[in-house]
Amino acid sequence: MNDSAVAYRTVTIAEKGESIVALSASQAVRLQEMRFCRVLPTSDEGxxxxxxxxxxxxVGLDGLRLIIQPKxxxxxLIFMASYGGSQIAVDNHAFTFEADSDLPTAxxxxxLHAIGLATRRGLLKGYVAAAETSTVVRGRWDVSRQLKIRPGIPSPVELTLDDYTEDVPENRILRAxxxxxxxxxxxxxxxxxxxSAALVMFGDVSDLRVNGPLTMPPLSRLNAHYQPALxxxxxVIEATSWARQAGTTAGSAFLMNMAHVFENFVGTVLRExxxxxxxxVELQASGWNLDVDGRVRMRPDIVISRRGQVITVxxxxxxxWGPGSGSPPNADVYQALAYAVTARVPEAHLLYVSGDVEPQRYLIAATGTTVVAHAxxxxxxxxxxxxxxxxxxxxxxxTRGTGSGMIAADAGRSRRSRGTSVRTV
Known part of the structure; x- marks a missing residue:
């Protein structure tokens, strides 16, 4: 049953900063249990x-519908979530929701629009391995299964065959x-x-079972037209299943991790x-350690390399982060510095969300490393x-302004000549 039939008190809060909200004690506890925000009492009861x-x-909690409005x-947001480089069609028709829609509606x-485009010629089909018991041999005879189930009995036979079907991972994900x-x-x-009408089209597709992070099908020539929808x-699947995976028994929840959306979008555009x-361009690089013994592990969001050599992180x-924000948080600068020192590169970069602001450069005196903050x-x-x-x-x-995508030999000098602010820390 769709929860639209339930009477909710609707409260909207901002993603940024803090919000003062009237909550019952049980609502506050359950919201805190979801571990995506801090819920603190004030001097006023309730x-x-x-x-x-x-x-x-x-989030729906005991008669409360809490809308967390993204900044x-x-x-x-929708464009970044659907972006995949050359596979995404950039057009206004892909964004048909109203300006005041909430995130689930948008x-x-x-x-629905993306699925409509992907399935214009019908659902994607592919070969899927299937097991079958039959008196007529088709496909491959599964001898080991035959001996296990019917030792010494020649008929019926246990078969393994490749079935050409719509019940493929891509369609299961869309149906889910x-x-x-x-x-x-x-x-x-x-x-x-x-x-409801779209679900009818996926009537012969099996349910998707998600235990942990969703594994996406590899991109291929056959499923390229499905990519924006996928x-x-x-x-959508991550937003609706996250609360359950976090171990909470809270009510209806649709919560998207915008940090992951932003990281994925930026990394994909850089790679392209x-x-x-x-x-x-490697995203969420693994195998990085700050110390010799490998006990202090790191996972940079973006590592750019060429011919196996790291160029920057x-x-x-x-x-x-913008003109009125001052310097980036110290913890962010320390993190970027650790990446640069480990990779033995002269610069590391922090990529923030903001308006029109020039990159700020922070020269670390002790190491000669520069941390650059972008918005x-x-x-x-x-x-x-x-x-x-x-x-x-x-x-x-x-290489900005050089007219080439190649690294200039005097990159260090050219960076300092762009007019960006340089500060010594």
């Missing part, structure tokens, strides 16, 4: 302070996302009808932009979002 919000979306425009509208939205979210009646479906010049920070505005059209990250890619390599 009034609570909600801070340190790390996810956006909607990022919904249109930009994602549902965009997912449609089911999650239609079952759990208070959506407009029009969208609920469209979700990326949106991934975020730099590939033609022979650079490799970056870390995305889904935090607002990427998430306002504007999809094309503008991509262009801003592409501009940052030139900053990361010290």
């Amino acid at each position: 009034i609570w302070r909600v801070t340190d919000v790390s996810r956006v979306g909607v 990022t425009p919904l249109r930009s 994602l549902a509208a965009s997912l 996302a449609l089911s999650a939205l239609s079952r759990r979210e208070r959506l407009p009646e029009r969208l609920l009808k469209e979700l 990326r949106l479906a991934r975020w 932009s730099l590939a033609s010049d022979g650079f490799d 970056g870390d995305t920070k889904y935090k607002v 990427i505005s998430l306002d504007g059209t999809p094309e503008e979002l991509v262009e801003r990250v592409q501009e940052v890619s030139a900053e990361l390599l010290g």
Whole structure:
């Protein structure tokens, strides 16, 4: 049953900063149990302070519908969630939701549009291994299973065959996302009808069982047209299943991790932009250790290398940072410095969310390392979002304004000549 039939008191809070909210004691406890924010009492009974919000979306708790409004425009959020480089079509028709929609409504509208485009010629089909018991031999005779189940009995036979079917992982993921939205979210009646109609199309597709992080099918020539829909479906499934995976018994929840969306978008654009010049971009790099014994482990968000040699390291920070923010948080600078020292590169980069602000450079006196803070505005059209990250890619390599994607021999000097602020720490 869709929870739109339940009477809810709706409260909207901001992702950024703190919000004062009227909650019952049980609502406050259950909200705290979800571990995406801090819930602190105030001096007034029944009034609570909600801070340190790390996810956006909607939570339903004991008659309360709490909407966490993202600081990022919904249109930009949906575009970043669906972005996959050359596979995404940048057009206004992909964003048909109203400007005042909440996140589940916006994602549902965009997912339905993406699925419609992906399935214009029917559902994707593929070969799936299947087991069958039959008196007629087709496929391959599974001798080991035959001996285990019917030792010494020649008929019926146990067979293994490749079935050409719509019941493939791609369709299971889309079906799971449609089911999650239609079952759990208070959506407009029009969208609920469209979700129901779309689910009919996936009637012969099995349920998806998700235990832990969702494994996406590898990109191929056959499923390339499914990619925008699959990326949106991934975020829908993660948003609806996160509360359950976190071990909470809280009510209906649709919570998206915007830090992951931002990191994935920036990394994907960088990878696409730099590939033609022979650079490799590794996201969430593993196997990095700060100490010799390997006890202090690190996981940089972005590692750019060429021919196996690390060129620079970056870390995305889904935090607002701009002209009035002062220096970046010390912990962020320490983290970037540790990455640079470990990789033995002269610079490391911090990528924040903000408006139009020039990169700020912090020269670390003890090591000669420079930590560069960048701000990427998430306002504007999809094309503008991509262009801003592409501009940052030139900053990361010290090639902005050189007219080339290659690293200049005097990159260090050219970076200091761009007019950005340089501070010694």
